[in-house]
Amino acid sequence: MPPFLYLLLIPIPFPEVAAIADDPSPGILRTNTEARGVDCEALSAEAARALHPGQVEEAQPRGAFIESQAMTCRHRFFKNGERSPRDEAILSRLSAITAQLASTVAATAPPKLTWQVESYYPDSAVASKIAFAAKVALVSRGQTVSDRVPVLAAGDLLVLGQQPPSKAYPLACARAFAEGALRDDEALMGVALIDSRETTLHAGICHRGSWRWVE
Amino acid sequence: MGRVRVSRASWLLWGLAALAALAPSRARAAGSPGPVVDEAQAAELEKLRGELGAQVQLQAYDLLDELVFEWTQHPLFGVETPVILADVTVPVSLGTGLKALVENHFAALVVNHRQTRLVLTHCPECSAYVVRSGAKGTVVARGYDSPEVLSAAASASGSRHAIFLDFEAEGTSLVLRARVTRLTPELPIVFATSLSSATSGPPLLRSEEALVSAAAARKEHLEALENRGLLTVPIHVGVRNYATSPSASVAASPYVWLQGGVEVAFTQARVWAASFSIGYTWLPEVHDGWMAQARISRLLTGRARSLTLPDLYFFFGASVTSVQGADSTLFDKEVVDSASILAAARGTLPRATFGAFHLGLELRVKNRIGVSAFLEALPTLGDAPALGSFVDLGFVKFQGFGAEASFCF
Numbered sequence: 001m002p003p004f005l006y007l008l009l010i011p012i013p014f015p016e017v018a019a020i021a022d023d024p025s026p027g028i029l030r031t032n033t034e035a036r037g038v039d040c041e042a043l044s045a046e047a048a049r050a051l052h053p054g055q056v057e058e059a060q061p062r063g064a065f066i067e068s069q070a071m072t073c074r075h076r077f078f079k080n081g082e083r084s085p086r087d088e089a090i091l092s093r094l095s096a097i098t099a100q101l102a103s104t105v106a107a108t109a110p111p112k113l114t115w116q117v118e119s120y121y122p123d124s125a126v127a128s129k130i131a132f133a134a135k136v137a138l139v140s141r142g143q144t145v146s147d148r149v150p151v152l153a154a155g156d157l158l159v160l161g162q163q164p165p166s167k168a169y170p171l172a173c174a175r176a177f178a179e180g181a182l183r184d185d186e187a188l189m190g191v192a193l194i195d196s197r198e199t200t201l202h203a204g205i206c207h208r209g210s211w212r213w214v215e
Numbered sequence: 216m217g218r219v220r221v222s223r224a225s226w227l228l229w230g231l232a233a234l235a236a237l238a239p240s241r242a243r244a245a246g247s248p249g250p251v252v253d254e255a256q257a258a259e260l261e262k263l264r265g266e267l268g269a270q271v272q273l274q275a276y277d278l279l280d281e282l283v284f285e286w287t288q289h290p291l292f293g294v295e296t297p298v299i300l301a302d303v304t305v306p307v308s309l310g311t312g313l314k315a316l317v318e319n320h321f322a323a324l325v326v327n328h329r330q331t332r333l334v335l336t337h338c339p340e341c342s343a344y345v346v347r348s349g350a351k352g353t354v355v356a357r358g359y360d361s362p363e364v365l366s367a368a369a370s371a372s373g374s375r376h377a378i379f380l381d382f383e384a385e386g387t388s389l390v391l392r393a394r395v396t397r398l399t400p401e402l403p404i405v406f407a408t409s410l411s412s413a414t415s416g417p418p419l420l421r422s423e424e425a426l427v428s429a430a431a432a433r434k435e436h437l438e439a440l441e442n443r444g445l446l447t448v449p450i451h452v453g454v455r456n457y458a459t460s461p462s463a464s465v466a467a468s469p470y471v472w473l474q475g476g477v478e479v480a481f482t483q484a485r486v487w488a489a490s491f492s493i494g495y496t497w498l499p500e501v502h503d504g505w506m507a508q509a510r511i512s513r514l515l516t517g518r519a520r521s522l523t524l525p526d527l528y529f530f531f532g533a534s535v536t537s538v539q540g541a542d543s544t545l546f547d548k549e550v551v552d553s554a555s556i557l558a559a560a561r562g563t564l565p566r567a568t569f570g571a572f573h574l575g576l577e578l579r580v581k582n583r584i585g586v587s588a589f590l591e592a593l594p595t596l597g598d599a600p601a602l603g604s605f606v607d608l609g610f611v612k613f614q615g616f617g618a619e620a621s622f623c624f
Contacts, residue, residue, distance in 0.1 A: 022517075039387040050433065056484075056519060077271060077384035083308050091307060092386045095409065114403075125307050132304075132381045136392045139407035147394075147402035
């Protein structure tokens with residue numbers, strides 16, 4: 001074989017080398033910060049071909065020289081720092097957090113209650129999303145849920161605002177029951193950020209004027 | 216005057232007060248200004264929000280499609296039921312008009328799919344802040360937080376149910392939560408669900424006129440791609456130029472070739488492809504000729520042809536070329552002498568037939584249009600005195616250089 005024909009061998013492994021550029025792990029071509037911005041999931045070759053047609057090489061009839069693994073990656077919608085760190089920590093795990101809280105509440109509360117859900121979070125937009133997620137999580141666990149919220153009088157709020165959390169939540173619960181905002185067959189699931197420095201949520205139950213933390 | 220009652224905001228305000236008491240003091244010096252966002256930064260921020268909104272939009276549409284498709288298969292109500300789209304919320308910190316897009320898409324889906332048995336009605340009071348005074352007090356709240364306001368809206372519109380949609384970005388997934396509330400004083404939630412865009416699946420971009428299942432949409436996509444066929448007919452318009460040695464007495468004219476043939480890909484990924492073509496060249500009063508060429512191409516950029524980006528191929532090929540004309544003496548193995556000049560004068564055009572190898576790179580867009588450049592080696596003409604070389608690697612000389620534009624049918 002003429003020597004120059006060996007040049008033809010050069011491009012054959014080129015796709016394998018080029019694939020390094022797509023490697024999501026940190027390394028020469030990707031920094032740690034960039035690597036943290038993607039979530040990846042390993043797939044079987046068949047699933048990858050079905051979900052991403054044309055992007056994964058078809059299986060060769062005689063097999064391949066190199067065993068390859070399909071990995072699909074997606075960038076996070078919000079890079080680190082684009083949202084408040086605490087909001088991001090809560091929102092990025094909202095489904096998991098509310099599912100856990102709803103499971104605990106549904107398991108510990110008396111049966112046949114109609115639930116009302118409130119959330120206590122510094123940002124009102126995030127608070128409404130927490131309440132929404134908690135309602136959906138309760139419904140998906142077979143609970144009866146209402147869109148109503150307990151209403152307290154302005155005088156109650158003035159008093160509650162001067163109380164520490166350890167007293168404020170039980171007192172608010174007692175007032176809601178006393179004013180008829182919560183009936184015997186109704187309970188309130190309160191989802192709260194107790195300490196502004198933490199990045200998880202807690203749940204409490206208000207039933208018949210009695211408040212207790214369950215998570 | 217009755218007591219002032221504040222609905223949803225009441226407990227929230229109380230919670231805020233508790234949190235404020237717990238919050239650690241910030242390390243900001245008294246009187247120091249906060250971060251200043253100038254106009255350029257604000258513009259960049261808005262641009263970034265727009266880009267994020269565009270990414271989220273397709274996935275939000277996909278989730279809405281799935282939600283409404285599910286309702287077409289399992290309607291929420293037994294008969295056509297008026298409903299209010301009470302509220303749509305988008306991921307926190309996105310304020311790019313995404314909400315309006317989502318509302319419009321949802322409305323289009325519901326209008327186009329009567330199988331859902333939903334009839335959308337208008338509800339401007341739902342998202343507005345309203346003040347409502349009654350015997351028990353005065354309520355200041357968003358419409359959808361106030362049972363009295365929703366009941367009034369329901370009475371005005373004839374609706375008895377309200378739909379709430381919420382989108383939130385959780386890491387790399389977009390989550391759609393939906394709930395349907397009956398607009399009675401008790402406001403019971405009659406339906407709630409949560410849908411998440413999987414990391415592993417791209418948006419399916421289903422038509423909003425006639426929704427199909429996710430599996431059917433993916434199948435349609437695959438069929439559309441796989442029906443591309445493995446056989447294409449490329450037409451090449453190219454030019455080949457040959458180097459002349461410094462001592463040559465012949466000026467080499469560029470050879471303009473028109474070639475046509477067939478190209479076969481071995482798989483749908485089009486990693487390897489082979490082609491065969493024949494070509495013709497003609498330059499008035501100078502030369503004409505024909506060529507037969509075979510070529511093998513190898514994809515360099517990735518393991519499969521891209522559906523959206525140009526692909527770079529390496530190719531290697533061989534050809535047989537026969538040309539006749541005044542400048543074909545360039546390929547003579549002997550020095551041009553007076554006899555050949557006299558032969559040309561008598562009308563006998565010199566002819567040259569030779570084989571060649573070529574290798575090069577081709578940039579092809581969506582397997583339709585391509586441009587390529589290549590070097591050509593003429594191993595049988597290594598001793599042609601008039602022929603020079605563009606690249607001489609010692610063991611191989613590339614005497615020719617060419618470029619082509621390709622159109623594939």
